[in-house]
Amino acid sequence: MLEILTEIHSGLISKRSACEKYGINRNTMALFIRKFSVRTLGQNVSTQLLSAMPEEKKAILLEKKVKELSRQLENAQLKNESLEMMIRVAEEDLHIKIRKKRGTKQSKECGEVTQTKA
Secondary structure (H helix, E strand, O other): OHHHHHHHHHOOOOHHHHHHHHOOOHHHHHHHHHHHOOOOOOHHHHHHHHHHOOHHHHHHHHHHHHHHHHHHHHHHHHHHHHHHHHHHHHHHOOOOOOOOOOOOOOOHHHHHHHHHHO
């Protein structure tokens, strides 16, 4: 079952195809995937599964992981750029102060307000 799960997570075979190929019920497969997903297994088990794979499958899996991580990095960078742009527009065009200036201390009025609420 771990080999089947590895094939599914590596993208070599779909869940439906795995069920048909190995004669497993889809509900059983879904339960097994939830219980023993490579993502929920510890790093040691993931490493063991990776080391037990043939070199071709290992290369395909690692290439897929690199593409996925590159895509996630690109999305994070785009999100960061858009947030920076929104902050800049709010500060320049709308005159809303968002970023705290370095060395700025909390005013005494704010300190008194927080002390009375506590």
